[in-house]
Amino acid sequence: MPSDDLENPNRPLTLKDVSEASGVSEMTVSRVLRNRGDVSEATREKVLEAAKSLGYVPNKIAGALASQRVNLVTVIIPSLKNLVFPEVLSGISEVLDDTPLQPVVGVTNYKPEREEKVLYEMLSWRPSGVIIAGLEHSDASRAMLTAAGIPIVEIMDSDGEPIDAMVGISHRRAGREMARAIVDAGYRKIGFLGTKMPLDHRARKRFEGFTEALAKAGLEIHDHEFYEGGSALLKGREMTEAILKRSPDLDFLYYSNDMIAAGGLLYCRDNGIEVPGRVGLAGFNGVELLDGLPVKLATMDACRAEIGREAAKIVAARAAGEEGGHERVVLTPTLQLGETLKR
Amino acid sequence: MPSDDLENPNRPLTLKDVSEASGVSEMTVSRVLRNRGDVSEATREKVLEAAKSLGYVPNKIAGALASQRVNLVTVIIPSLKNLVFPEVLSGISEVLDDTPLQPVVGVTNYKPEREEKVLYEMLSWRPSGVIIAGLEHSDASRAMLTAAGIPIVEIMDSDGEPIDAMVGISHRRAGREMARAIVDAGYRKIGFLGTKMPLDHRARKRFEGFTEALAKAGLEIHDHEFYEGGSALLKGREMTEAILKRSPDLDFLYYSNDMIAAGGLLYCRDNGIEVPGRVGLAGFNGVELLDGLPVKLATMDACRAEIGREAAKIVAARAAGEEGGHERVVLTPTLQLGETLKR
DNA sequence: TTGAAAGCGCTAACAG
DNA sequence: CTGTTAGCGCTTTCAA
Numbered sequence A, B: 001m002p003s004d005d006l007e008n009p010n011r012p013l014t015l016k017d018v019s020e021a022s023g024v025s026e027m028t029v030s031r032v033l034r035n036r037g038d039v040s041e042a043t044r045e046k047v048l049e050a051a052k053s054l055g056y057v058p059n060k061i062a063g064a065l066a067s068q069r070v071n072l073v074t075v076i077i078p079s080l081k082n083l084v085f086p087e088v089l090s091g092i093s094e095v096l097d098d099t100p101l102q103p104v105v106g107v108t109n110y111k112p113e114r115e116e117k118v119l120y121e122m123l124s125w126r127p128s129g130v131i132i133a134g135l136e137h138s139d140a141s142r143a144m145l146t147a148a149g150i151p152i153v154e155i156m157d158s159d160g161e162p163i164d165a166m167v168g169i170s171h172r173r174a175g176r177e178m179a180r181a182i183v184d185a186g187y188r189k190i191g192f193l194g195t196k197m198p199l200d201h202r203a204r205k206r207f208e209g210f211t212e213a214l215a216k217a218g219l220e221i222h223d224h225e226f227y228e229g230g231s232a233l234l235k236g237r238e239m240t241e242a243i244l245k246r247s248p249d250l251d252f253l254y255y256s257n258d259m260i261a262a263g264g265l266l267y268c269r270d271n272g273i274e275v276p277g278r279v280g281l282a283g284f285n286g287v288e289l290l291d292g293l294p295v296k297l298a299t300m301d302a303c304r305a306e307i308g309r310e311a312a313k314i315v316a317a318r319a320a321g322e323e324g325g326h327e328r329v330v331l332t333p334t335l336q337l338g339e340t341l342k343r
Numbered sequence C: 001t002t003g004a005a006a007g008c009g010c011t012a013a014c015a016g
Numbered sequence D: 001c002t003g004t005t006a007g008c009g010c011t012t013t014c015a016a
Helices: A015-022 A026-034 A041-054 A060-067 A084-096 A112-123 A139-147 A171-184 A201-216 A232-246 A258-270 A288-292 A304-319 B015-022 B026-034 B041-054 B060-067 B084-096 B112-123 B139-147 B171-184 B201-216 B232-246 B258-270 B288-292 B304-319
Strands: A072-077 A102-107 A129-133 A152-157 A165-169 A190-195 A221-227 A252-255 A280-282 A328-331 B072-077 B102-107 B129-133 B152-157 B165-169 B190-195 B221-227 B252-255 B280-282 B328-331
Touching (some): A015 A041, A072 A084, A102 A112, A112 A139, A165 A171, A165 A304, A190 A201, A190 A258, A232 A258, A258 A280, A258 A288, A258 B288, B026 B041, B072 B084, B152 B304, B165 B171, B165 B304, B171 B201, B232 B252, B252 B258
Parallel strands (some): A072 A102, A129 A152, A190 A252, B072 B102, B129 B152, B190 B221
């Protein structure tokens, strides 16, 4: 029991308590607990036993202040409800698990002002690095990131200029490639179905790349449909119904994500609309869910886990003291034609 | 620019820098930045401007050490890939957003030893509270939680004794209720399909409650199928095919989660197996995904967001100084019969 | 191999 | 309303 527990009987234990319990100086106790420097086996054991029996948990706050070192890596993503981000996170964890670093997640809900706030909160803990989704940030956010003096890795997107390092794919190119594949397959009346969210820059860039490539082939989006909130699968059904009723001559539907595409696919099957004969379908992301669908959906893998891993590697390397800066990793998503895009 | 930047030109700014830049004492600067105590409008503005123009970000590490206060709430969950947990998280955020508290998430991957490690790491930052999934923890984890001297809320489950507070549903009861509904509807040859994971205690308890209620009706599980890893939707399809091939006389399939149940439903529809005529189906959770399915699946709402909100409220109340301890909130999941459980 | 002293950057407590 | 003083619990640095 701590010696001066007269004051506050329920106070957390400190190094001093372990020091007194083991009869070893605080400094040596600290060394043992951190495996730093040489300590004789005898004292080491004494200390370890005392710490354990007391149930001592070191105070990282004090440690961090004294050592000016924090093994936290800030990870900022727009949402957890979109499976994509948990997958990026597992890529990150996979790599950081082999290091002393620990990821700490902040969620912005796609709102720049929230991003700013979360970033501020997180940076005030002086993390060893930041991994943040997207290349678009408010001026204030950019200023904070620039001034932080730690590795900053912007992920998911490569269409733009990063503050420091960048790991992602080109969504513009992804949109272009899909457009080309669709046109090459002979489809001509193409509809687009996507999210209304004006702040999902990656979806926007895919759309831009898509229309750009269509234009090159002398085509235009023939009709479109946007949604907001709710169950993506259900929205996919509803939007598909709406767009096909309005424009029955459409021969292809490009969805901005796999979840709504899956909804569209189920709608078509339930309503005797032949895919890909009557209408072709394609989504984006390559989510695991698709494996369970009756038909393989055309999509494009967004390299989520890989992006997480590469980003984590960059942070880990620099935290370990390696020189670096402005790394650029551009991954290439693979087009999977599936069974919903062909003639 | 900081005055003593000769030493380290890229050092993060401190209160002292703001103090010097504004000509106000460190203490008053601190007061302004925290909105504490009375400060004249004049000095307040001077300080704010200096802080802003320098781009000062307070060091929470030092602040926390000095004030012995950390507005972090540790949230420990088994996984992020199961949509259930992000939903709990949003319930938590919803409530904490109106407080100075901030959630910090740790993931255990359903492994007790990982839980122990994550818990240790998190507790060493001296958070204001812990929200942790489940009532089953290793001895070491229990010891840490007990010794932490902060509010501990165990969530999701109410079948057991919490260390401190508890917010959840009874999974045993959920299993019993579903069994009763199935038996009442006239089904007799019942199959169970679930996860192999022996450490998903809540799934286990539902299973136990389920078989218990069947027994009371003089019935037994007629066949079962377990899976591990992979796409849940796909596994649902595969398991359903396997179990129906092996035991064609089954008239009901109870799945341990909605995702595999959805896979089963799609399988049945694709293979002309009439639901609920030929075979009835039920899942568990009430995931949003179900809204997009062709047929409404029988399920049970697990009250995820509500659980998150209640847990956060308990932590927030105690962090705000309210007395408390051993709160128990037992929510009642509602059975949704849908269209896959009836005759 | 061990220990003593001096902070890390901030805030509590008190004094003006 | 503002400033001074003394730590918070640990690690760095230096000396023994």
